[in-house]
Structures are given as structure tokens and as C-alpha cells.
Amino acid sequence: MKKAIMLAIVALVALTGLFAQGAGEASSDANVIDTLRIMYVPSREPAEIITATEPLKDLLTQELAAQGYTVNNIDISVGTNYEAVGVALTAGSADVSVGMPANTYLLYDQGCDVILTATRDGLSVDSDDPRDWNSNEPITASTEQAVGYRALIIAGPSAKGQELAAKVNAGEALTWEDLDSANWAVMSSTSSAGYVYPTMWLMERYDNRTIADLTHTVQVDSYPSAFARLASGQVDVVCCFADARRDYEDDWNTSFGMTNTIWEDTDLIGVTPMIYNDTVCVSKASPIMTDEFKAALQQAFMNLNQTEEGRGVIAIYSHTGYLPATSADYDNERVAQEIMRSLNG
Secondary structure: OHHHHHHHHHHHHHHHHHHHOOOOOEOOOOOEEOOEEEEEOOOOOHHHHHHHHOOHHHHHHHHHHOOOOEEOOEEEEEOOOHHHHHHHHHHOOOOEEEEEOHHHHHHOOOOEEEEEEEEEEEEOOOOOOHHHHHOOOOOOEEEEEEOEEOEEEEEOOOHHHHHHHHHHHOOOOOOHHHHHOOOEEEOOOOOHHHHHHHHHHHHHHOOOOOHHHOOOEEEOOOHHHHHHHHHHOOOOEEEEEOOHHHHOHHHHHOOOOOOOOHHHHOEEEEEOOOEEOOEEEEEOOOOOOOHHHHHHHHHHHHHHHHOHHHHHHHHHHOOOEEEEOOHHHHHHHHHHHHHHHHHOO
């Protein structure tokens, strides 16, 4: 009887231990993961994301197995909003997030670590010096993958725009008075490429002066509107993302009625630091996120773009691959967040 009771107790303890290994917890073998919980940000329709990422379960399981980890189950979900994903990582109710933008990551970086930055197609020029861009136009797509994109400050075909561009191309530094004498088209104060990063560019060079300190600015509601104004001479300078001229190259001669190409009529006068792409983050509260498993997860995600099926999965967010990332990569975004907070009170 005593022996039977002891066996029953042992069995009960074993079952209790089994059920205690909830989702996101490792088994007694550190290289066996019972459930890996991945949460996507809702930048697309949730049903579309779930359908498109279904193959990720097998692909990631295989990639992690190649690195010595057995994952019994992968659970994929979509957050109700971006903040919900950050909250889930902080609470440990999600292990991994995919697609979280830089600004959302920074809101929750006390509860999560960034391990990867998404890549997208790069450009034929990536330089801090606007002259490098101007001497190598037209700018084309590159086979190199980029972890971010630049914001550009572009001068147009107006007399003032050409005056500013000529000084830059001659290697002369623009003064604040030069810039303040021009008419600028900018986006809303929450736009990274159309306002925040150009503001950082100004602050670094002109004693903390910002776009708000410029005498002649107009806020436009879209980039096509900005380039239409640039073409007509209503403004001399626009702030935009690095691909903008490629996107509106045809419109320049059709909708905007210009004779020369956009490359002939425009030149850069400023290039901002890199604006980093979306992240892959892991929860600091998740018990499975050891340094070793994070390294394996990094490699597994980086390998996804090596197969057609894997490329199809990551294309849901226009990602072309992933590269290792650290918190320091997002220091410029931290500065940008401070600027946005100061602008919005």
C-alpha cells in the first residue's frame, strides 16, 4: 500500500511539472522549446498575416533544429495594435515580435531586446555627402540589402533651389541664412523623413535651430503634393524619403508638366542619418530567451530569405531579409523621439 501511494505521489509530481511548463517555457532540456510564441504587429489585416505566415512554423522549426533546438510548437498571433505587442513582450506573454517599428520598440525597450533589423532593397548610393548622390544620378535600386533609409533634403528647379544646389556641389557650406531664405515643403511633425530627421539635420549644424525656426515653410499633406510644388517653383526645397524621386520620376514629366527629368531639375543639399527599418524583438521576461537561443533565433530568421518559401513569408511586410541589430543602432531614433515630444509639448 505504501509503495502504491509513493508511486502515485511521484506520478502526480511529474504531471504537475509537465503542466507547469506553460507556453513560452523551455522543458528541462534547455534545447527543447515546448512553445515559441511569435506576435506580429497589425500593419496588415490580421487574417492576411496569419495566412501568409503559416509556413513560418515549419521553416523556423527546421532552421532552429539545424542549430540544435527542438521546438515542439510555434504559435503565431497578431496584436490588436502596435502597443499591445510591446505590452505582450514586456509581460512575457509573447516571446518574439516581428515588424515592430523603431518608435514602438523604443517605447518598450525596458521589456524587450532588439535582435534583428529588417532589410529592404537598397539604393545605388548611400552616403552622408549630398555631392555623392548628385554626381551619381539617376539613383537606382541596388542588390545590396539596406537596414534603413535616409531622409533627403532636395532643392528644386527654382532660382533659389538652384542657387543652394550650386553651393553644395561646389563644396561650400550652406549658412542658416541660405536655408532660411528658401521656401520649404515639409510633412507633418510626426513624419520621420518629412520632418523629424530633417529637423535633426538642422539642429546638428545650425545651433539647435529646427524646421519650426525657418521663416518660410508650408506643411503638405502628401509627397506628390510636395513634388508638384517643387516642380512649379512654389517651394524651393522638399524634405522626403530617399526613394521619393524614383517614385515620382514619371509624374515629374506627366502630372507635374516638366520638360527635364527629375534628376536634371533637382539636387540634394542634405542627407540625414539612417532611419532604421522594422525590428524583430524578444521578450526580456521570457524564460526561454537565453543568449544562446537568441543567437540561434537570429540565425534562423536570417536564413529565411534563402528559399522562395521563406522569402514569401517575410514579404508580408516588404522585408527582404534580416541582419543583426543592437539597441545602439536606434540611438538616432531616440533623439528623434525626444524631438517629437518637444514639438508636441
